[in-house]
Amino acid sequence: MSAIKCIGILTSGGDAPGMNAAIRAVTRAAIYNGIAVKGIYRGYKGLITGEIVPFKTENVSNIIQHGGTILKTARCLEFKTPEGRKVAYDRIVEEGIDALVVIGGDGTLTGARIFAQEYNYPIVGIPGTIDNDLFGTDITIGYDTALNTIMDAVDKIRDTATSHDRLFFVEVMGRDAGFLALNGAIASGAEAAIIPEIAVEKDQLAETIENGFRKSKNSSIVLVAESDITGGAMGVAERVKTEYPQFDVRVTILGHLQRGGSPTAQDRILASRMGAAAIDALLEDQRNVMTGIQNDQIVYVPFSKAIKNDKPINRELLNTLRILSI
Structure with missing residues (x-):
């Protein structure tokens, strides 16, 4: 020493x-x-x-x-x-x-x-x-600051989602870890999170939609972890447009916004x-x-x-x- x-x-x-x-x-x-x-x-x-x-x-x-x-x-x-x-x-x-x-x-x-x-x-x-x-x-x-940034962004996105009866996929960072997506979804009251940790075990998108998704709601928000495993928000949205065309889908990628701030x-x-x-x-x-x-x-x-x-x-x-x- x-x-x-x-x-x-x-x-x-x-x-x-x-x-x-x-x-x-x-x-x-x-x-x-x-x-x-x-x-x-x-x-x-x-x-x-x-x-x-x-x-x-x-x-x-x-x-x-x-x-x-x-x-x-x-x-x-x-x-x-x-x-x-x-x-x-x-x-x-x-x-x-x-x-x-x-x-x-x-x-x-x-x-x-x-x-x-x-x-x-x-x-x-x-x-x-x-x-x-x-x-x-x-x-x-x-991590905590990024989580709060995600929560604030999703709160704002929900205002638009509700006004237009839309399904929003919001992509968050995390590489191959779903911590931001999962906890961000809980904190913001999102309907679901698509994360890489369980993507190989089950079809998260199909499970979410087919289990009565949006049954009692006029808008929904799903957080998607950026990852080759999940396909990211764009990949998931493209799949919805093909398999579930009844949904009006929008995508928001938060990107480096999550890394900044006090x-x-x-x-x-x-x-x-x-x-x-x-x-x-x-x-x-x-x-x-x-x-x-x-x-x-x-x-x-x-x-x-x-x-x-x-x-x-x-x-x-x-x-x-x-x-x-x-």
Whole structure:
């Protein structure tokens, strides 16, 4: 532990509301414990190109309320090569950085794990992704804000759906995870959610429509997770037009709208707790772990588990949505 005099912090992959709160927490917790901080701009790319700046407590003032990430983010194909990682390691040594804290999703932690193994280097990850798809943590930074954005958008869409007796398919993010679609559907009072986790088990569209769908309603909204498995909202809508032509169908794709905005209180608190916990992990000589939260308690999850294991959907929520949509 005494060897860690300076840490580097970066954000990588897709941005998520609350990343700035995490950056603030990591920076201030490190300084509180007598550790110098260097901010690395544009993720792993900045590690290679040397976009590294000393951070003081004032560098993270007045950022907790902002979405996005002040450290910027970028994809970096070079870091996926051994040669690129060697350049990054040489840069870290040159800058006197003894450990890294990386904030991001599955791809970010995968890169961190490989780098940590190659160079026996201490890294702690913080789960920042609106998809909520990392194993070992009940929730990820950005998920709650994105869920609230979806809820607000669907509330507005319902006004139009009701006025025109229409069936709306609303596509939400999540890659191959249905957390946003399922919980977004419950929160907004939608009639159904089409998610990849159960798409291989049953025909969700047929089940929804043929089980008395819209029996007592003049408009309906279905949330669809973006995924090759579900076909996305456009794919589902095309199928309805062919198989159920009696419906007046419309599609809304929320897209990157879901990734922006000021983080909710929950995301700010979660990011603050996880950021401080990342420094605690380094002080305890832990490495190659992701901070997580389980039953409102901070936990440390090995990268191997967080990345390799699929996070299961809560199937009780599917039944809840089915019951409440009658």
